[in-house]
């Protein structure tokens with residue numbers, strides 16, 4: 001095989017506050033497909049998931065547990081691709097896998113250094129990273145494993161019209177919970193109440209959340225699924241019911257700022273309310289992915305789940321598509337598809 005043209009989007013400069021297109025730089029290299037280390041394989045990326053937390057990876061190295069992308073290197077991103085060369089019998093040429101890759105056409109993967117999952121039978125690359133990918137699994141595992149909701153309890157979900165939030169909201173409904181969603185703007189709130197059938201919605205851009213929680217959660221919030229953090233989290237903490245659970249999934253309101261994500265104002269509320277606040281990472285449940293994907297596919301087939309994907313086409317569109325996550329312009333899981341299956 002001759003050398004392969006490899007397009008890349010690099011981290012050109014670290015964002016100061018809001019990430020912008022000028023923080024990314026386009027570059028081209030060549031890859032020699034024969035130079036694959038023992039145990040590694042080469043993937044041709046097909047599609048990338050735009051994950052809000054990638055913004056954290058653009059910050060300088062810190063004491064946090066997440067990686068920091070070095071200046072001048074490709075943007076790390078969850079991806080799905082096809083194995084085109086291999087020095088690892090477990091991942092033969094032609095295998096379809098999802099893993100942590102980066103914004104480039106080809107990447108040599110060392111499977112001992114990162115989780116690699118095979119694409120489930122019958123799913124396209126885009127479906128495997130979109131509808132049935134990380135965000136849906138996050139909504140599912142966060143709610144069921146960390147939130148432990150019981151039928152009849154009140155569940156509140158922030159960024160509820162987004163990929164993770166809308167999945168968590170629908171699973172909460174399936175489990176028989178009174179489910180309240182928080183989202184930005186009338187269109188998203190109407191979708192949540194009329195199409196998804198939530199029991200209540202709050203538009204954080206116009207509604208006062210304190211009053212909204214008083215009205216919609218008179219007995220308090222049993223489970224709060226936190227995708228947003230910041231002031232929204234602090235307000236929700238003040239409305240938690242006794243023995244409530246706060247699922248710390250994400251803190252998107254803080255990613256695009258220089259400030260660290262801060263927590264509740266008064267920890268005594270958690271103590272006297274016997275409230276559990278627990279962070280999690282979806283990859284903690286990797287062994288259970290196939291079973292969860294099977295369940296989500298069944299629910300979708302039975303019409304119990306609406307899984308929204310927002311698919312953009314073209315490698316060139318990666319940076320500007322990514323920015324849409326922070327202005328609420330995405331409508332569901334944001335995937336950039338760079339080549340057909």
Ligand SMILES: NC(=O)c1ccc[n+]([C@@H]2O[C@H](COP(=O)([O-])OP(=O)(O)OC[C@H]3O[C@@H](n4cnc5c(N)ncnc54)[C@H](OP(=O)(O)O)[C@@H]3O)[C@@H](O)[C@H]2O)c1
Nearest residue numbers: 138159162163164183184227249250251252253281282328
């Ligand atoms: N723990 C894990 O393993 C894990 C895995 C995946 C994702 N996550 C987290 O899950 C959350 C959702 O991610 P996603 O990929 O599903 O994205 P998403 O919800 O589809 O898109 C992000 C949405 O967040 C809302 N948003 C953005 N900035 C906001 C702000 N300042 N205040 C309030 N809302 C804001 C916007 O919706 P509105 O129009 O409603 O504002 C936007 O559409 C993120 O916090 C992400 O980091 C965690």
